[in-house]
Amino acid sequence: MxxxxxxxxxxxxxxxxxxxxxxxxxxxxxxxxxxxxxxxxxxxxxxxxxxxxxxxxxxxxxxxxxxxxxxxxxxxxxxxxxxxxxxxxxxxxxxxxxxxxxxxxxxxxxxxxxxxxxxxxxxxxxxxxxxxxxxxxxxxxRGDGGSGGFGTSPAAPAPLPDGTPDAVVELSTLPQQALIYRLSGDYNPIHADPAPARAAGFDRPILHGLCTMGIATRALLRARAGNDPARLTAMAVRFSKPVFPGETIITEIFDQDDGGVRFRCRSKERNVVVLDRGHAAITG
Missing domain, CATH: 3.10.129.10 (Hotdog Thioesterase)
Incomplete structure (x- = not known):
């Protein structure tokens, strides 16, 4: 670099x-x-x-x-x-x-x-x-270590609390979910074409990470904001594993004393965490 x-x-x-x-x-x-x-x-x-x-x-x-x-x-x-x-x-x-x-x-x-x-x-x-x-x-x-750095990096997000989630939302995705989402502007072929997906190390096209984040947004709006978008004022996630179109995404929500929430998402079919260390600010 x-x-x-x-x-x-x-x-x-x-x-x-x-x-x-x-x-x-x-x-x-x-x-x-x-x-x-x-x-x-x-x-x-x-x-x-x-x-x-x-x-x-x-x-x-x-x-x-x-x-x-x-x-x-x-x-x-x-x-x-x-x-x-x-x-x-x-x-x-x-x-x-x-x-x-x-x-x-x-x-x-x-x-x-x-x-x-x-x-x-x-x-x-x-x-x-x-x-x-x-x-x-x-x-x-991944390929550019040893090139030096600059600026001040923001603090890394903290791990989620232990214990049982206060709310759980299950949302299914369609087998063609990535083909719909890509029409919003991300045309990376690994989300549509099996050949580039295999070259990237996946046996089939994967869902966009930002689509998974959007599905988590949908879950938070439903479970904690009454589907009022004005109440969700901030959100952050760490991408941990890819989602394959057609999987069910489970969002586990932990309420916080300040009115916000922590959350993570997992693939129901593979039982792996796909979004981690999430947090969101919800007003009202």
Whole structure:
């Protein structure tokens, strides 16, 4: 990795125009509307009174796969999406124009042969310049250890508490879930084409990590926010294992004294944790 190039890179602002169809398609990619007579879920997939799922902020105004550009010298084939978080400052509209401002906050060098951790932040603003959301992502650069680092890395999320969850939500995914979700903008072939998936080490296409996060968002909205997106103001997850389309995702929720929650998600069929160390802020 050419550390100076990464450190000094300045992203051009990204403008994203989206409409009700885009918002509905994103929600359908998370499985909203599975029960077509459930009015609480219908509000996310029907244009009359449409609401945006809060986690849509992670896909709006995306800068593209910048790490693949050769001037950065990043071993992009070996990148893993490690963590993702968002904080909502103003409700995300169901349609409109937003602008994404990106910067790389820090690179943490784990040492030669051990990889590096890159911290990236997006500030999502509306057309008037008001801040809607702060979105952070953590990338594990498995092939770029020993290149040095810069900046101050945020603290790692704490492990979940011991004990029995206070709530459990089971949500099924469709065999074609990744084929629907990718229409919201992530066309990585490992989510659609068996051949690239096998080359990446999977026996079949996997679900997008951000789709799994969105399904966890759906579970939290149902179990702790009355399906009111305005009440879910922040969320963070660590990606631990991939999900295969068609699996059932179990979200285990632990209530906290401050009104927020900790959570994790597991594949019911394989009994493996797929999202870990999750936390969310829920108001009201």
């Amino acid at each position: 050419h550390l100076a190039k990464v450190r000094d890179h300045r992203f051009a602002p990204v403008e994203h125009r989206f409409d009700a169809r885009d918002t509905i398609l994103y929600a359908l990619g998370l499985g909203f509307g599975a029960d077509p007579v459930d009015p609480a879920e219908l509000s996310f997939v029907y244009e009359d009174g449409l609401k945006a799922v809060p986690s849509i902020c992670v896909i709006l105004a995306h800068p593209g796969f910048w790490a693949k550009q050769p001037e950065f010298g990043i071993d992009w084939v070996r990148i893993l999406h490690g963590e993702q978080s968002f904080e909502i400052h103003r409700p995300i509209p169901a349609a409109g124009v937003v602008h994404g401002e990106y910067e790389i906050e820090a690179v943490e060098d784990k040492g030669a042969g051990k990889g590096a951790v890159l911290h990236q932040v997006k500030r999502l603003r509306d057309a008037s310049g008001c801040l809607l959301a702060t979105v952070r992502s953590v990338l594990f650069l």
